[in-house]
Amino acid sequence: MTHEVVNQAPPLVGHNTADDPALREGVQREGAAWALPDIDALGRLAGSAQGQEWAALAERHPPRLLTHDRFGHRIDEVEYAPAYHSLMQTAVDNGLHAAPWADDRPGAHVARAAKFMVWSVDPGHGCPISMTYASVPALRANPDLARTFEPLLTSRDYDFGLRDPATKRGLIAGMSMTEKQGGSDVRANSTRATPDGSGGYALTGHKWFTSAPMSDLFLTLAQAPGGLSCFLVPRVLPGGERNALRLMRLKDKLGNRSNASSEIEYDGALGWLVGEPGRGVRTIVEMVNMTRLDCVIGTAAGMRAALVQAVHHTRHRAAFGKALADQPLMRNVLADLAVESEAATTAMLRLAGANDRAIRGDEQEAALRRIGLAVSKYYICKRGPAQVGEALECLGGNGYVEESGMPRLYREMPLLSIWEGSGNVAALDALRALAKEPQTLDAYFAEVEQATGDGRFDDALSRLKKEFTSVDDLELRARRVVEQLALVLQGSLLLRYAPPAVADAFCATRLDRDWGGAFGTLPPGIDLDPIIDRAIVETSSPA
Template sequence: MMDDLAPFDTHRVDNQPPPFEPRDLWADDVAMREAVARAGGEAFAVRLAGYGALAGDELYRLGFDANRDRPRLRTHDCTGQRIDTVEFHPAYHRLLAVAKTHGVAGLSWHEPVPGAHVARAALSYLHHQAEAGTSCPLTMTHAAVPVLQREPGLHDWAMKAAAPHYDPRDVPIADKAGITLGMGMTEKQGGSDVRTNATTATPADDGTYALVGHKWFFSAPMCDGFLVLAQAPRGLTCFLMPRRLDDGRKNAFRLMRLKDKLGDWANASSEVEFTGARAWRVGDEGRGVATIIEMVMLTRLDCMLGSAAGMRMALAQAVHHARHRVAFGRPLVEHALMRNVLGDLALESEAATAFAVRVAGAVDAARRDLDEAAFARVATAVGKYWICKRAPAFVNEAQECLGGAGYVEESILPRLYRQAPLNSIWEGSGNIQCLDVLRALSREAGAREAIAAELASAAGRDTVYDTFVDRLHGDLSSATEVGARLIVERVALALQAAVLLRAGSPAAALFVRSRLGGAHGLAFGTLPDDADTGVLLARALPA
C-alpha cells in the first residue's frame, strides 16, 4: 500500500529476482557432474565441489571488479627507465592465485593420475563461468607444460608452470615457486599462417637465440615466459622467451600497446617488438609447428570448455531470472513460449558440456590408448569449431530472456556476450578448424576409424540417429573443402548425440529429434510442441 512509502517515494521496487550469487556452480550442474563421472574424473568430485562453491561466490564477485578496472600499460617508470609493466586490479591477481592453487593450470601435470585431465577440464569450466579473462594465462600455462617437459634444460620451467602456486612479482623464476606462461605466435602479415612469420632467431655462442621482430598478438604480457615462433637458420622454430633473465635484467622486448579488445577485459593482450630478446629453443630447428601441436590441442580443448562454460552461465542466469520474474500474471518460466526457449538452451548447453568433457576424457586416456588419442586429435577440432560457433547466438538468446536487464553491465550477460566470439577466433578460426578436420580424416592414421567407432557406440538406440549417421558416412567419403563447414557441423551434431545417447541422458531423444531429425527451426525456442521442457529445466538449475 502507498501508506508504507515515505512522503516523496514514487514507487515500491518489487518483481525483481534475488541476486544470482552465491551459488554452487558444481552442485547446480547435473550435466557436468554426470559427464565428469563418465569420463573418469569421479575421484576428484570433492575437490571440484569445493571449487564450484568458490566460483559461484567469491570468484563470481571478483570477476566484476577485474573487468571494471581494466589493465594499464606502463612502459617507463618515473625516472625514465623502460619497465614494460602491465598493472591489474587486485581482483585479477586474486582470481589467478585461487585458480593456480586449486590446479586450474596444473592439476593434469602435478597429479598425473587417470582422470586428472578430466578434473582439470572441469576446474577450468567452473573458473571460466566466474571470470573468463584470467582463463587465458591459465590455459596457456597448462598447455605449455608437456612441450617444456620434453626439453631437459627447461625442466624447472615445466615444473613451476604446473605447480599450484601463483606469484605476480616481476622477478626471475629462480625466485618463484610457481610461474605463468604466455604465447606470441601471430604477426601482422600472417595471422593464422604462421609459416609467414618474419621474426628472426639468431643462434648465440651460449646456446640461446636472439629474437628480432614483432608479434601482433602477445597474450598475457605479464607472464614469466612466452612460447614464441621465429625463423631460425633452418626454418620456423619454437622458443621459450623469459620475461626476466637469470641475472634479473628485463629481456630485450618492448610492449608497444595493449589491444583495445571487444571483450576479455580483465586480461591484457599486447603488441610487442623483440630487440635482441634472449630465448631458448624448444624442439628442433624448423619444427616449430610440430613442436607446438600438442599445446594447440590443449588450448583448443579449453576453447571448447570456455564456450560451453559461457553458455552454461548464460543459461543459469536466464533460468534464474525467469523463475522469479512475473509477467502477465505468471512467472516467466510458466509461459509456454519462454519454456520452449529455455528448454532449447538447456538442451544445447548440456550437449556442449557433455561433448567437451568427452573430449577431455579422450585427452586423459590418450597416452594409454591409441584409439582415444586419435579420437582426441580430430574431435578437438570438431568441437572447437561447433561449440565455439554456437556460443554468441546462445548468449544473445539468454540476454533476451532478461530483456533490458540483460543488456546492462550490472548483469554478467554483457560480459558473457562480449566474450562469446573470442574462442571461435583464438587458436584458429572456424575455417582453420574445418580444414584441420578434413586433413585429419584423410591423412592421419586412425582418425576416420576413431570417429566411426564413436558413432557406432551409440547405434541401435534411436532410429533417427542411425539414419543420420548412415547418411553421414556416405557424405564423409566425398567431403570437399567448399563443403567443409557443413560436414564438420554434421559430425559435431552426431558426436554430441552419441555422447547423450550412450549416457542415457533425458535430453538425448529430444536432441536427436530436433538437431538430427529436423524437428527444429533456425532459432532457439523452436522445439516441437510436445517437447518435455520440464525435465530439461529441472536438470538445468535447481529451483
C-alpha cells in the first residue's frame, strides 16, 4: 500500500514544443508560415522521450578535457557524450546554425528563430549553434575568407572532429573575446597579433572564456599594429597540423553544463585578419548582435518550457479537494507567468522579423532591430530567472529535484542575461544606440505608436517620453529608462496581436502598475481562463 503512487502528475512527454499559440501566430505574422511543418516536426522531437533523454544525458555527462594522449603528446581535445552529438546533429540538420544565410526565402531567419526556440531542450549545445549563425555577417568583412568558409558554415552536415576545415563537409564556429583583465571591456584585451610575413598573424595571449573549443573556426580580438582588430583563428591549420591553441581548463559553471567553456592560450596561433585593422569591435559587433537575439530567443524558450511544466503539473496535482490549477491563487500565478512568457515570445518574434528584413536591406527595420534588441536583451533576460523560479515553485519539492528538469532550466536563465553583455552593459548599450543613432528612437516610436488608444498604454508611453526631456543623470537612470522602453514595446505588440485578455492583463500590471512585487498579483477582473488555456499542451502521457 505504501508503494502505491497517487496524486502525482504524469511525465510531460509526447508533446509538441511548437504547440504555442504565440509562437505560431508570430511565425505567420513575420512571414515564415511556410516553415510551420518543419517547426512542428522539430517540436515533436523536442517533446518526445528521445529528445528529452538526449538533453538529460548531455547534462548528466558533461564534456571532459583531454590535454594529452597516452604517450604524453599534447592534443587539447574535448570529449562529449554521444547525446551531445545527437543534439548537434539535429540542430544542424534543421538549419538552426548558419543555414538561413544561404536561404533567400523571406522569413528564413524568422523560421530559424522559431526552430531555435522549440529545440531548446538542451541550451548548452545551442551555444556553438548560435555562434555559427552569428559568425557569417562578421566573416563577410573579409570576402576571401567568406568565399572559402561560408558554404561550409551554412552546410547542413555536422562533421565533428579536428581536421583541416577546408576538407570537412560542414563547420562550426566559436567566439573568443573575453579576457580576465577586461571582461566586457574588450578594448583592454592584451592578446597580441604580429604579422607573420605571409599574410597571416601570430596571436599570443590568454582568453578567459572561449566557448565550444572543439569548433573549427574562432572569431577573436587581438591588439595588432593598427589597433584592436578581429581575426579568424582555425582550430586546425591548412594541411592538417594543429594550430597553437592550448586548452588550459574547462569552466565549472552554474549551468550550460553540456557546453564546454574553456580558458585557452594562443601560443603564436595563426589568425587571419577580418575587417579593417583597428576596427575589431566594429567588425565583431555584427556577431554580437546576432547572439544577443539568441539570448532573447533562449530566454523566451526557457520561460515557455517552465510555464508549460507548471500548468501541466498543477492540472494533475490535487490539494484540498481540487486540482491545484483550479485554486484561485494558483490560477493567478499561472496566468501571470503566462503573460510574461507571451510578452517575451511576441517581442522575440517581432525582433526576428526585423532581423530578417534588416538583412534584406530594410533600414527602418534595421534601426528598430538595433534598439529593440538592446532593450529586450536587457529586460527579457532579466525576467527569465524570476519567471522560471516561480514556475519551479509551482511544482513544490517535485520541481526542486533534478529529475523534473526544472533545476536545469533555472540554472540556465542567469547565463542568458550575462552572455553578450550583462545588465549594465546592455542598458548602457541601448542608451549609446539612442545617442549615436537617433534614427533608432524614431523607428522605436513609429513602431509602438501603432498601439495607441488604450489609456494605460498611452500613459506609459507619455511617461517614457518624459524620460528623454533631460539628459541629466541619464546613465544613472539607464536601467529605469531601458526597462520602460522594453515594457512599452511589449505592450504595443500585445495590444496589436495578442488575445484581449493577455493584453489587458499586461497593461493593467506592467504598464498601469496595478501589480505586486511577485508573480500571482494580477488584480481582480482579469479574465484568467483564456490566458492559462494558451499554455496547455496535449501529451501522450497517461493521465
